[in-house]
Amino acid sequence: MKINRRHFLALGMGATAGTMLSPLPWKLTDDASIWTQNWAWTPVPEIGESYYAGGACTLCPGGCSLSVRKVGTRVVKIEGNEESPINTGDLCGVGISATQLLYGPSRIEGPMIRAGKRGEGKWRRLSWEGAEAQLAEKLSALSGSKKSVVALSASKQGSVALLIQRLLAAVGSDRFLTLPSVHDTLEAAMALTMGREPGEGVGFDTENTDLILSLGSSVAEGWGSPVRMVKTAAAKTMIQVEPRLSTTASMADIWVPAKPGTEGVFALSVAAAMIQEKLYDHLFVATATEGFDAFSAWLLENYTPKKAEAVTGVSPALVKKVAVAFAGARRPVAICGRGKGDTPISLAEALSVFALNALKGSVQRDGGLVKVGAIPYTLAMAETDDLGAKLAAVTEKGRTELLMDWGTNPFYTLATSQEAADALAAIPTIISFSPYMDETAAMADLILPDHTHLEKIQDVPVRAGLERPLVTLAQPAVDPVMTTKHTGEMLISVGKELDADAFPWDDYESYLEESCGEMWEALSEGGLWQGDIAWKRGLERMLGTSDRFTFVIPEGPVFLSANGDASRYPLTLVPRSSLRISSGAVADAPFTMKTIEDTVLLKGVSLVEMNPVTAKEAGLHEGDTATLTTSFGMVPVKVTLFDGVMPGVVALSKGLGHTAFDEYIGGKGSSYTALSGAMVDSATGFNCTWGARASLKRG
Amino acid sequence: MNTEPKETRAKKFGMVIDLDKCTGCGSCMVACSSENNVPVRKDESDKLLSATWIRVYRITNGKEFPDTEICYFPRPCMHCGGKNDDGHSPCVSVCPATATDYDHSTGIVSQIYTRCFGCRYCMAACPYHARYFNWWDPIWPAKIEESLSPDVSPRMRGVVEKCSFCFHRYQKAKDKAYIEERDVEEMEYQTACTQACPSGAITFGDLDNPDHAVYTLKQDKRAFRLLERLHTNPKVYYLSARSWVKRAGDNYVSSEEPTKGPGAYKLEGHGGH
């Protein structure tokens, strides 16, 4: 038999018929379509029980409490804790995005020692025992020597801060430093006007106020405790003084576009107007203050609205309008600290704001500027003397031998000029405790990474201008994701090596409980401790027997002028604050980067905001590529035009231009801080920079 | 009068956003992204490729210094109902795959990723730029995959995604209501953006239920909707006492409205979604 074409056709037909009668084509079509919908590499999040863990945010000084949503053992979402008196269930974007900081690419895997050149990114992993031995060895080598050992701490108080201070004491150093904020100046001003015991702070009872006169403070964009202040901005009558139409200015009932840096002078002109027009609280001034006559005479001689106009550019009519509104309110309060309040102001400016509040009787009462009691830690800390000068020494070449950093990231936050950056890089030994590969960790010789705030238990003393002392408790919502160690635990272990008597505790948790004392019960049960409202104690204020307010005539300048030659640098650069950009030590996570407007950052380039009039004079247009230069550095930018910024002023967002972290934030935009330089207040020694003279050239 | 029992009566979920309260803090955008596993890219500052289910735009009144004013405009998906809520939303009408669909029982416009084949007609049809396309497979760097929520399925390349009014939160609230044998309460179903908003600018609920806050708010004399004259019938209402903001809500072309003077406005930014 010959097999020919017909046989094959028959076979094929049979096979086709059989296949059609079998489930194969139909099932395969269905499966193939499913296959195209579910690529194997598309992640399928594991399911499990969903529940909430408590916690506290440490990404800014705001003191928000967290509800961390978990599925099984994973953290999937961070929400605001409804029980918190500060954030009452809400949270800012930076706080929410911490899930991506926790699991993200900027985490440091474990203790490491530098293997290549400094900043090269080559590391050798160490065991924790090995890393702690290295730290102990480096410290003991310098023990008792005259060489300067410095520690920068994210917090001025609290259990970990005390351990850092003790570790320094063990090697004979008193250089326990923190990044100064407006609160450092406010506390100095309070000491002069109202008296101050160690640990006491300054608060603003914005909840009970009916009018906020904000002297450059970004109430809606991150000043104080951001979530709480956003609520305040949306609800209260506000007068905003600043050279640029910020969100706060736009939401305010009156916007006073004073020239940059002159907010303090404007405050004094309002005070002078109140005296001229007899609008001040005579009863309060007569019964509860001292030094009014001399102060008033000084004020009327130097700061009448007319005289101030030359500095502030604000018309006497507008000053009077503000004075009438401020004096006419029932419980107004004047607040200060430009932007987020993360840069100090001059002592003279703080004294001016204190005086303005006192003229209206808005001190030590509901809705006013108030004294906040010290947090009752059982183990007292010494406050660092001459913080300003000691901090300035860190960015001077050859003044520091060893630098330890716990959450301040000085290579970003203190690098206010190329010179400062070079001085930091010349420090012989740099040790970072950061959980993230921040600019400081990237330049470190030794890294002993801490847990993140979602992985550890730790007290978080809140210093954000609240009306009462408050401490929150960070709690471990998840087991450590990396091979990190609680810095408190690490410090106890290293401290024992150097001075066993100063570190008598077995572990951090027992020490924490001891350190928190009477607060521990509330902290461990509710995650939050609140102190009494100090000014409500007794009838002292009403009787005027104690806590008298002293009007102090400032010695230093109220207005610090910007550095730089006006002919070479015709513009004034000021920072722009946003809640969408974390401008502190820790940078934005990918989710937060998403929210940054394209008038701030576009395709990785920072935009500088300028008035169309200024742009026209400079021959610049929207979208132009330009170079922004100050006497401290230069950066590439693009131009964006905005009518709301004062002519002659250019604004650059703070918090960008990171060089470390990960590919999601690193290399995006330019750092305002690196251009801002120093404006040292002679009274405190703090760098109070509010801006710098600048030039903007195309190309 | 609707005499149907409460639990089977059709709902019409919607949102009222008070623009006079919004501070543009961006909390809603992050809360939304975290809640809904919204993909992240290495360069989020390239707005043509950056996905944000709710995006907060900034507009100004276009006046010169110092008379300038700004206003923030949070823009989720509008969940358009079409004329008379017949479900003819711009996107639903054009989808050839039935991947986006109008739910008459909730008024929510769904987007089913496994159904979508990426033709992007819906994106062209949406007048609000509320839809985003995944040109690539989303990449979750380092261990970030650990933070993905199982409540919303992660997307694959080649599909469109958008705001769902956090529908999974409604599903979860319903589950709880089922086992407790009752109806879902107003506060039990709130979107992630509403929950996170620090200034309390966003209110969410059933627009047809007189007991819900949105029912009263949508009738406020400050209330308006975006591009009202297109008859898309959005379920997102905005509140503002500022007339220039209200006018900005309807996108007048130059022949209809002077670009300067009262009522003029300027959209900030460089486009993208």
Added chain:
Amino acid sequence: MSLTGEKQTGREQTGSSGGPEEKGASGVVALFFIVGLAASLAIGWIVFPKLLYSKSEQPFDFSHVTHADAVGDCESCHFFREDGSYAGVPTLEQCIECHEEVQGESEAERVFVEEYVAEGREVPWKSYSRQPDCVFFSHAAHVKGAQMECAECHGDIGESESLKPYEENKLTGYSRDIWGSNISGMKENSWDRMKMEDCGACHKETMGSKGACFQCHK
């Protein structure tokens, strides 16, 4: 050239058809047809499913009967959480309540206690009826809302003495139970297949409509 030649040959053959020899030839053709048919049917019905699914055993055996006898009901292990979500397969924490120590003498019990309880490791059970990630399935809606019995979807698993092998579709990654054990997709019982059409059919029958997409998808 060869094409022409073949055509000619073909014409010759066609011209000389009808003889007995040709009948035998067409029988052979039919045989080829039947062989093709039979082979492809065999491939489609028998070989294809074997190739499509990969079989694997569960980590160790489990008897629903024994456990149901011991605890009395399904809800002790398969319960609703307070938030209305369904706990599904019990976690180690629940099992440990009874299985802290080895109970009885079975091999499965020994494996469980030694390899999982002692190590604090969750048992990687393979779920027969897990829907894909794009599906939102609410047990509360079906069991509490619609008062359905577990067996309507899960069959008689509660009466099983041991666990059947887990079969996974190599192409889709789905459990075989979603399509059903019958490769043709035919179903005799309500629980035989759990595809979208099956959900839709039941919804249509009981609720009058298949429902909107978001009702079941996420």
